[in-house]
Amino acid sequence: MSSDQPLVSIVTPSFNQARYLEATIRSVLAQSYPRVEYIIVDGGSTDGSVEIVKKYQDKLAWWVSEKDKGQTDAINKGFAQAKGDVLAWLNSDDMYEPGAVSAAVQYLSEHPEVGMVYADCNYINEAGRVIGKFPAAQTDLPRLRRGYVHIPQQTMFFRSSLWSELGPLDPSFYFAMDYDLWTRIAAKTKIKYLQGQIWANFRMHTAGKTILADDRCWPEMLRIHYRDGGSFFAPIVAKYYVRKIIAPFWNWRRRKMLKI
Numbered sequence: 001m002s003s004d005q006p007l008v009s010i011v012t013p014s015f016n017q018a019r020y021l022e023a024t025i026r027s028v029l030a031q032s033y034p035r036v037e038y039i040i041v042d043g044g045s046t047d048g049s050v051e052i053v054k055k056y057q058d059k060l061a062w063w064v065s066e067k068d069k070g071q072t073d074a075i076n077k078g079f080a081q082a083k084g085d086v087l088a089w090l091n092s093d094d095m096y097e098p099g100a101v102s103a104a105v106q107y108l109s110e111h112p113e114v115g116m117v118y119a120d121c122n123y124i125n126e127a128g129r130v131i132g133k134f135p136a137a138q139t140d141l142p143r144l145r146r147g148y149v150h151i152p153q154q155t156m157f158f159r160s161s162l163w164s165e166l167g168p169l170d171p172s173f174y175f176a177m178d179y180d181l182w183t184r185i186a187a188k189t190k191i192k193y194l195q196g197q198i199w200a201n202f203r204m205h206t207a208g209k210t211i212l213a214d215d216r217c218w219p220e221m222l223r224i225h226y227r228d229g230g231s232f233f234a235p236i237v238a239k240y241y242v243r244k245i246i247a248p249f250w251n252w253r254r255r256k257m258l259k260i
Helices: 018-029 049-055 071-081 100-110 141-145 160-166 177-186 214-227 235-258
Strands: 008-014 036-042 062-065 086-089 114-124 130-133 157-159 190-203
Touching: 008 018, 008 071, 008 100, 018 036, 018 049, 036 049, 036 071, 049 062, 062 071, 071 086, 071 177, 086 100, 086 160, 100 114, 100 157, 100 190, 114 160, 114 177, 141 177, 157 160, 160 177, 177 190, 177 214, 214 235
Parallel strands: 008 036, 008 086, 036 062, 114 190
Antiparallel strands: 086 157, 114 130, 114 157
16 A cells, blocks of 8 residues: 555445445445545444444444434534545445546546546446436536536545535535535636546435435525525526426436336
8 A cells, every 4th residue: 555645535424224334335445446544424323234334344444323413414523533635425325336436536636726526427226226327517616506516426526625624514404515515615626527437326215315305405505505695586596496396207207217
């Protein structure tokens, strides 16, 4: 292991995700990149998750299982322990693809002007079968402010110097804490989408936030928009109302993907 290679800190927040947690852990530990510190923050699970974590505790930099204030709080708690030069978080029902960490570090190392990098992402179902592809695309601050997000969070890697300057995540957000962070990062540095590289799998399942609480996302994004001086007469506001109208179709389409 070469100490001159950047250290990558990956945090997994988890609560009662025993069904998927081991696959998530294994996808991190199977990465070929040699300098990864892996941190798991469990919210006091009662479903066997702790026993799964203990199987791998000798390969973890730090872990804890205790009651917390939710996903955002758990991510902040994990990054407070992180010592890496590059940071990422991977939710406990998602998975990395082989080579993801190496590819992200290589790009950031070769492009010091870029502060955050992301790539393509598959949708997978409960059984891990690919059922679609996330509509990732290049974005930037103006497009983010208009509501064109197109960043699969599972594939995001960013420099820890940005976290030191811009973190932590705002704990008042249940859903849009990542969008809030991206707007802050994009206001400071370049972000880059690497098209054609699949770095992660986004698991869609009936107990996931994307299915159960998607209606909470856009109101939180609008809160960020108005907080930052955005106008009512802005594309992101129009997108919010259009999405409200088409929400029944959108939810039907997602459930059809899952065949429920």
